[in-house]
Amino acid sequence: MGTSRDLIVMGAGPAGLAAAWRAAQRGFQVTLLERADHVGGMAASLDVAGIRVDQGSHRLDQATPEWLLADLRGLMGEDLQLRRRSSRIRVGDQWLSLPLRMDEVTRRLPPSLLARIARDSATMSLRRDHDDTYASVVRGRVGPALYETVYGPLAEKQWGVPGHGLSTMQAHRQAARLSAWKVAGRAVGRLRQKRQLSTGGYYYPRNGFGQLVEALADAAVDAGVDIKLEAEVDRVRVYEDEVEVSTQDGDVVTGGLVFSTLPLPVLARISRPAPSLTSIESAARLRYRAMLLVYIVHKGGRWSTFDSHDIPDPRTPVLRISEPINYRDNPADPDDHSVLCAEIPCSMTDEVWGLDDESLADLVDETLGLTGLPSVDRIHVESRRLGQVYPIYRLGYENDLTEVDAWARMIRRVVTLGRQGLFIFDNIHQALLMAYDAVDAIRDDGRFDRYAWTVARERFSRSGGGGH
Secondary structure, eight states: OEEEEEEEEEOOSHHHHHHHHHHHHTTOOEEEEOSSSSSSGGGOEEEETTEEEESSOOOEETTSOHHHHHHHHHHHGGGEEEEEOOEEEEETTEEEEESOBHHHHHHHSOHHHHHHHHHHHHTGGGOOOOOSSHHHHHHHHHOHHHIIIIIHHHHHHHHSSOGGGBOHHHHHTTHHHHHHHHHHHHHHHHTOOSOBOOOOEEEEETTOTHHHHHHHHHHHHHTTOEEESSOOEEEEEEOSSOEEEEETTSOEEEEEEEEEOSOHHHHHHHEESOOOHHHHHHHHTOOEEEEEEEEEEEESSOSOSOSEEEOOOTTSSOOEEEOGGGGSOOTTSOSSEEEEEEEEEEOTTSGGGGOOHHHHHHHHHHHHHHHTOOOOOEEEEEEEEEEEEEEOOBTTHHHHHHHHHHHHHTSTTEEEOHHHHHTOOOOHHHHHHHHHHHHHTBOTTSOBOHHHHHHHHHHHHHHSSOOO
């Protein structure tokens, strides 16, 4: 059965939900298609042993514009909490707080490493590194000592590619963290004590990060959006006056405009007319890192006092271990057990991808022992597998992305946005801002203002965020 709408949104992640909601508020008829049986994408929450947990470590950045926060508070009220970050990172054989505290840095790191950091800081202006790879940019900004101890191992673990095989874009998207370590290096050189290098605050919903996307979905439905779950899109046909979107179960929706948050390689595969062979080949070279999430239920109350632990150590594939109940203040959370979430970036062809839950839990236990973290009194374990999480900014990816993006921009009545739709690794608030900008570019007559959207994308590219 066919349905005709003003706007079809493909994908119910944060960007898709926000765009559908905003468009419906403006009076447009909107259908949102999502292949999963729930909304939220990677930002969704789930229940493990009676505790709401996230798919990895998610926060709403404190840099979120106040007007956007006002909209979200309107949906969640006081459940949107301002929290103080309480994270740690393993540097060498020591744990350091994030945000960095200079008393910890100077007290806990070995004198030999502190001397190297201070020397790198003092000679930074004398170095003439080539800014042609992630490794060269980061070495130039924080020095060889911190690169070899923190950033090199983190890069290879997270993206599966050594730093010298990654684009400089990856370094530019880590500007805030790089600047914190750069300041740390200068402070070590000047022996400044008890200095905290950032405020480290963030917003987080009382009932898990998924509460944010669920609130967006509820608001969208209230505004008139038709959300169809378990509706995987298998064809997008573009005609002169409309776009026809069909799903695997046989439904067909036609509309005047489509917002796609699908991964660009997927959109290239299902679009008709099909892109050129060159664009198809370029799309196939845009790769993503998968993520394996291991949830371990710990008996005996909270496992730690920290919300997350980052682990550059190359001896373990675990990148981060978080404890969801520490991200929020929720009296409904139980006090007799907790849940840990271990993040393992990998390829779907890696051996770890095929391990059973108990083997994964044993791997996490080994990680705890290697890094000096407390042991877990395990009473349950379960896992989740996400196939496309981190865009891999390998050297030369820009040429392929430019080719595919140029094709996508030329598709009549189709607009790509969001993390997957633009092949970017952005924050949640940035995805929401882009959704707002996309809806703002729809004229009252339903036509899409490509000029306004291009300006918005350029602004986003320059600043790492959008505007309103």
